Amino acid sequence: MDRAQIDQVRRFNRTVTERVGVLHDHYLGSDRPIGAARLLWQIGEEGQDVRRLRERLGLDSGYASRLLRSLEADGLVTVEPQPSDRRVRTVRLTAAGRAERAAIDGRSDELAGSLLEPLNTAQRARLVAAMADVERLLTAATVTLEAVDPGRPDAEHCLRAYAAELGERFQDGFDPARSLLPDPGELRPPRGEFLVARLHGEPVGCAGLKLPPGAPAEVKRMWVAPQARRLGLGRRFLAELEARAAGHGRTLLRLDTNKALDAAIRLYHSCGFQEVPAFNDEPYADHWFEKRLCSPRSPRS
Amino acid sequence: MDRAQIDQVRRFNRTVTERVGVLHDHYLGSDRPIGAARLLWQIGEEGQDVRRLRERLGLDSGYASRLLRSLEADGLVTVEPQPSDRRVRTVRLTAAGRAERAAIDGRSDELAGSLLEPLNTAQRARLVAAMADVERLLTAATVTLEAVDPGRPDAEHCLRAYAAELGERFQDGFDPARSLLPDPGELRPPRGEFLVARLHGEPVGCAGLKLPPGAPAEVKRMWVAPQARRLGLGRRFLAELEARAAGHGRTLLRLDTNKALDAAIRLYHSCGFQEVPAFNDEPYADHWFEKRLCSPRSPRS
DNA sequence: TCCATCCTCTGACTCTAGTCAGGCAATGCG
DNA sequence: CGCATTGCCTGACTAGAGTCAGAGGATGGA
Structure with missing residues (x-):
C-alpha cells in the first residue's frame, strides 16, 4: 500500500x-x-x-x-x-x-x-460528488466475504433472491427445475464452495464455485442485492473465486449466463473472461465464458 | 440548497x-x-x-x-x-x-x-482521490472571511507576506515605496475595507477594497497564503468585495496586476473581469481589469 | 408440570471527559 | 515597590456512556 x-x-x-x-x-x-x-x-x-x-x-x-x-x-x-x-x-x-x-x-x-x-455552486457540486464517491467506496470496503455452507439461512435467502430475480429478468421467467443449477451439495466442500457477502450483518450477495472432479471449475449462482450494486462486489466475488479455484489446483474457470444479464456479461468481459462455444446444455444459457487461471497466489495483491 | x-x-x-x-x-x-x-x-x-x-x-x-x-x-x-x-x-x-x-x-x-x-487498486485510487477532494473542499468551507482594521497584527502579517511574495515573484523585485499601494487609511472604513481570511485561527489571506470618492472602487493587496491555495479563496474574496462595493452603491470595480501573477490574471478573467487600458500609473502593473457590478444583493447566492 | 431459555428491567458500578472556582508563582507596568 | 495580569495547577464537581450481575416474567419443549 x-x-x-x-x-x-x-x-x-x-x-x-x-x-x-x-x-x-x-x-x-x-x-x-x-x-x-x-x-x-x-x-x-x-x-x-x-x-x-x-x-x-x-x-x-x-x-x-x-x-x-x-x-x-x-x-x-x-x-x-x-x-x-x-x-x-x-x-x-x-x-x-x-x-x-x-x-x-x-x-x-x-x-x-x-x-x-x-461554498459556491461549483464547489458544492464537486464536494457532493466526492462525498458520494467516498461513501460508495467506504461502503464497498465494509462488505465482508465469507465461505459458508449453502444450506445456512442467509445463504438460502440469497439463493431465493437470486432465483426470484432471474424469474423477473428472463423473458420467459425462470423455472429452477428446468435448469442445470447444482444442488447445494455441489457447492459444499469438498465438491465446491459458497461465498456470502455481508454488509452490516445483512446478506447482500452470494457466489458459488463448483469443483467437479475431472472437469473445469465453474462459477454458479452469483448474485448481488440491488442495494449493494455498483460497489465492485461482482468483481470481488470473481477474484475470490478465481483465487480459491487456483488454490484447489484448477487452471480453468468457466461459467454460463443468460443474455438478459447484460451487466454480468460486461463484468465477465472486463475481468478477463473469453467467450467460448457452449460447454453444457443449460437451457437458460446464451453465453459461455472461460478464463485461464494463474498459479495460486494470495486472494488480493 | x-x-x-x-x-x-x-x-x-x-x-x-x-x-x-x-x-x-x-x-x-x-x-x-x-x-x-x-x-x-x-x-x-x-x-x-x-x-x-x-x-x-x-x-x-x-x-x-x-x-x-x-x-x-x-x-x-x-x-x-x-x-x-x-x-x-x-x-x-x-x-x-x-x-x-x-x-x-x-x-x-x-x-x-x-x-x-x-479494495482493489482502481478502487483505492478512486477513494483516495475523492478523499482529497472532500478534504480540500471541507477545508475551503472552514475558511472564514472577516472585515478587520488593516492595522491589526494578523492583517499586517498578511500584508508583509504579500509584499515579500511580490518581491520574490516580480522580475526586478518589489519596492513598496515606488508603488501606488494605498496606505492603511485608504482600506479602512469609510474610505475602504479590508478582509482577512482565517483557517483554524491562522490568517491565510487578505484583500483590500478602496472606495475613492468620485472614482470607481478598486481591489488592492489580494493575497492567499501558499497553504491555502486551490481552495477557491481568491474567487471568494472577489465575490465578497464585489458585494461590498455594490453595497456601497458602486457599479464598477477595477484592479491592476503584474504579468508575473498569472494565476491571478486567470482568476480575474474567469470571474468576469474585462481587460481594459491602463487607468493609473502604477509602475508594477502590466494589466488592468474592470467589472461592472449588479445592484446590491446578498454576498452569496 | 417443570425446567431451561429468552427478553427485558433494575441497581450498583466504572471511566472519560469536561467544567468551575480559586490559588500560587512569575511577570510587567506605572 | 506595589499591583494587576498571565499562565498554570489543584480540588471538587457533573454528566454521559457504558458494564455487569442478577431478578423476574413469558415461552416452549420434555
Missing part, C-alpha cells in the same frame, strides 16, 4: 472528524444526550422491537432499557409487549416523540447545509 | 462516522484514553508550550494540566518552565513518550490501511 495514499486517508480522517464532529456536537448536542437522540432517531416512524433497536445501535441491554425509560418518562415513546410473544417489547413514538425526531432531522439537515453553505 | 445534496451529505456523514469511528476506537482506543493520546500526538517531536497545546486542542486549562500530569507520571513527557518567561511551561516528549507517539502513529497508519485494504 502506498505511503502517499495512507497519508491522504489520514489527512481526510483528521479533517472530516474535526469539521463534522464539531458541527455535529454543535447541532445535535443541543437538546438531549446523543445516546437518547440516536435511539429516538433509530426507532423510526413505524416503531421497532427493542431487540432489533439494541442490535442496530450495538447497545447493552441494560443501557438501552434505561434510555428507553428516560424517553418514556419524557412522553416521547410508548413501550408495550408484542401480542405474539409477550417477552419481546415494541417501542413506538408518540406524537411528541415524532415532533422531537423531526427536530433532530431538521438539525441534521442544518448540519449538512452548514458544510455546504460557505 | 438542493434537497438531494443535503441527503448525500447526510449519508456521507453517517457512513464516514460509522466506518471511521468504529475503526478509530478499535485501533486507537486500545491503549490509553483518547484525550491523553491526542495530547501526546499534538506535542510533537519538538515539544510545545502548554498554552499553544491547549489552544490547538481546545482544552480547558485545568483539564489539560491534569492530562499532562498523568502523562508525566507515566514518564512520557517532561514539563519545564521556559527560560524567557517562567510562567509559560514547555512540554517535551521523553524517549518513552516518543516511542508511544510512534506507536499511535503506527496505529493511525493501520487504520488508514484497513480502510483501503479490502
